[in-house]
Amino acid sequence: MSAVGNFLKNTTTRRGVGAIVCFVIIWHIGAMIDDWTGVDVLGIGLVPPPGDVFAAFLGVIPKVGYWMSWVSSFSRVLAGFLVAMIIGIPFGLLLAVNRYFRGVFFPPFEILRPIPPLAWVPASLIFWPTNEMSIAFVTFLGAFFTIVINVLGGARSIDISYLRAAQSMGASQMDLFWKIVLPGTLPSIFTGAAVGMGITWEVVLAAEMISGGGTQGGGGLGFFIWNSYMGGSLEQIVVGMISIGIAGYICSSTIRKIGYFFMPWRRLF
Amino acid sequence: MSSSKSASKSTASKKNKKLNSSQVEMKNVSKAYGETWESEEVLKNISVEFPAGELTVIVGPSGCGKSTLVNLLAGFEKPDVGEVTVDGKLVTGPAQDRMVVFQETALIPWQTTLENVTFGPKMRGEKKGRSLDDEAKELLVKVGLGEFIHKFPLQLSGGMQRRAELARALINEPTVMIMDEPFRGLDAMSRSLMQEFFLELFEENKKTNIFVTSEIDEAIFLADNLVILSNKPTTVQTVIKIDLPRPRNYKMLTSAKAFKYRKQAMDLLHGEAMKSFAISK
Numbered sequence: 016m017s018a019v020g021n022f023l024k025n026t027t028t029r030r031g032v033g034a035i036v037c038f039v040i041i042w043h044i045g046a047m048i049d050d051w052t053g054v055d056v057l058g059i060g061l062v063p064p065p066g067d068v069f070a071a072f073l074g075v076i077p078k079v080g081y082w083m084s085w086v087s088s089f090s091r092v093l094a095g096f097l098v099a100m101i102i103g104i105p106f107g108l109l110l111a112v113n114r115y116f117r118g119v120f121f122p123p124f125e126i127l128r129p130i131p132p133l134a135w136v137p138a139s140l141i142f143w144p145t146n147e148m149s150i151a152f153v154t155f156l157g158a159f160f161t162i163v164i165n166v167l168g169g170a171r172s173i174d175i176s177y178l179r180a181a182q183s184m185g186a187s188q189m190d191l192f193w194k195i196v197l198p199g200t201l202p203s204i205f206t207g208a209a210v211g212m213g214i215t216w217e218v219v220l221a222a223e224m225i226s227g228g229g230t231q232g233g234g235g236l237g238f239f240i241w242n243s244y245m246g247g248s249l250e251q252i253v254v255g256m257i258s259i260g261i262a263g264y265i266c267s268s269t270i271r272k273i274g275y276f277f278m279p280w281r282r283l284f
Numbered sequence: 285m286s287s288s289k290s291a292s293k294s295t296a297s298k299k300n301k302k303l304n305s306s307q308v309e310m311k312n313v314s315k316a317y318g319e320t321w322e323s324e325e326v327l328k329n330i331s332v333e334f335p336a337g338e339l340t341v342i343v344g345p346s347g348c349g350k351s352t353l354v355n356l357l358a359g360f361e362k363p364d365v366g367e368v369t370v371d372g373k374l375v376t377g378p379a380q381d382r383m384v385v386f387q388e389t390a391l392i393p394w395q396t397t398l399e400n401v402t403f404g405p406k407m408r409g410e411k412k413g414r415s416l417d418d419e420a421k422e423l424l425v426k427v428g429l430g431e432f433i434h435k436f437p438l439q440l441s442g443g444m445q446r447r448a449e450l451a452r453a454l455i456n457e458p459t460v461m462i463m464d465e466p467f468r469g470l471d472a473m474s475r476s477l478m479q480e481f482f483l484e485l486f487e488e489n490k491k492t493n494i495f496v497t498s499e500i501d502e503a504i505f506l507a508d509n510l511v512i513l514s515n516k517p518t519t520v521q522t523v524i525k526i527d528l529p530r531p532r533n534y535k536m537l538t539s540a541k542a543f544k545y546r547k548q549a550m551d552l553l554h555g556e557a558m559k560s561f562a563i564s565k
Binding site: 052177182183184186194201211280 | 358359360378379380382383384386388390392393394395399403406407436437452456
């Protein structure tokens with residue numbers, strides 16, 4: 016009891032919990048209003064009430080298949096996202112600091128960038144040998160362009176007086192990069208990562224639905240939802256949706272924590 | 285406590301033996317921006333001397349190219365015509381002998397006050413570790429930031445940031461300090477405190493100081509020499525020798541002499557301001 020008390024002492028936490036409770040209540044009213052009034056009020060009569068969804072949730076928790084969906088979606092997201100970070104950050108920084116590199120690589124980049132990741136799905140299904148690789152590739156694309164454009168923008172908007180000050184104090188080109196440009200770009204890197212992570216989840220889910228997920232249990236959360244739809248289990252669809260919400264929240268709060276660790280000077284805000 | 289005091293005295297006396305001010309000169313300097321067919325001339329044929337160990341204030345109407353002048357003196361930009369020299373040597377780029385304190389703070393936000401101050405010597409690999417940290421701390425204590433060495437710039441007030449920046453410049457032992465409207469944006473109270481503090485520093489170390497401002501009172505209070513610029517394109521209009529005794533204090537601004545300088549400068553600047561106002565209309 017005292018643990019719960021302590022937990023609720025924090026105003027922000029209390030607000031958050033309150034908001035979620037309110038949301039669930041409204042959801043329940045919305046879902047039940049047809050039953051209560053006897054007429055189809057808002058055309059949302061089919062939405063399962065939170066209680067049913069919770070029951071369905073309890074139903075899938077002991078099932079290995081459900082957790083395998085988590086694992087496979089998560090690993091696809093992480094794979095695509097990490098590769099996008101590893102390639103995207105240096106690529107964006109190079110675009111920012113080297114005029115020639117920018118001259119050569121920026122135009123093709125800008126032509127490819129507006130193509131939505133999902134438009135790549137058919138081509139990559141044909142091109143890559145396995146389903147898994149094509150999903151990973153599409154996820155990578157989703158995060159890559161966002162990360163690069165954020166890194167580039169961030170690095171280019173560093174105040175020139177920092178560079179000038181460092182230069183007049185005797186900093187070399189390498190020093191300028193490591194001490195000024197890179198730390199100055201960190202906030203944009205983390206913004207890019209957070210946005211890119213969101214896109215990655217979107218893309219993974221869609222790709223899993225389109226590709227049918229492949230092997231048994233390896234379908235991921237997208238396939239889980241699709242499967243529930245095919246099986247006509249409305250409650251399970253919602254369980255899948257909420258699972259994605261939770262997964263996305265875990266990812267973005269992890270990125271925030273890492274950002275907090277690497278940017279002590281931003282803890283003041 | 286007493287040992288640190290004696291240490292500070294010994295380093296101070298060492299510094300006094302070193303050359304700590306330089307003669308800076310601009311000869312026939314012109315600078316234009318933009319493509320040749322539509323270039324805008326910002327500075328035109330500027331020749332001015334900044335005597336060693338003196339505080340020269342450059343004052344001119346806003347938008348007249350004062351910052352360009354600073355960039356040329358610092359070596360961030362090169363003149364189209366003419367040259368900038370320090371002790372007769374041509375300026376070809378930025379260097380530690382000429383430190384700039386910028387208009388808006390240029391403290392590096394991701395470094396603490398101490399890291400900012402030790403940045404220069406570390407980058408040049410001159411000094412390291414404890415002795416460098418001690419020297420930096422000593423300087424920070426001197427500018428009144430002894431308790432803020434581990435704070436980030438954004439945790440400091442505007443006036444503190446400027447003082448940290450002064451410390452960061454001074455640790456590089458420049459022979460010329462270039463101040464580009466350094467107290468702009470400070471509230472009136474911190475501004476006058478900073479001016480007094482800055483004068484104290486100057487009167488103590490007698491480096492060559494080039495101070496850019498658009499405030500006439502500030503200019504007269506600080507200056508040995510007052511360089512008044514004219515506008516569009518910018519040229520040197522007049523150089524006034526400000527013959528007020530040092531050390532100075534605020535009361536001197538109300539003396540008859542100061543009033544005379546003020547009127548002289550106002551008349552010149554007002555004419556220039558009217559001219560540029562008419563052009564922009």
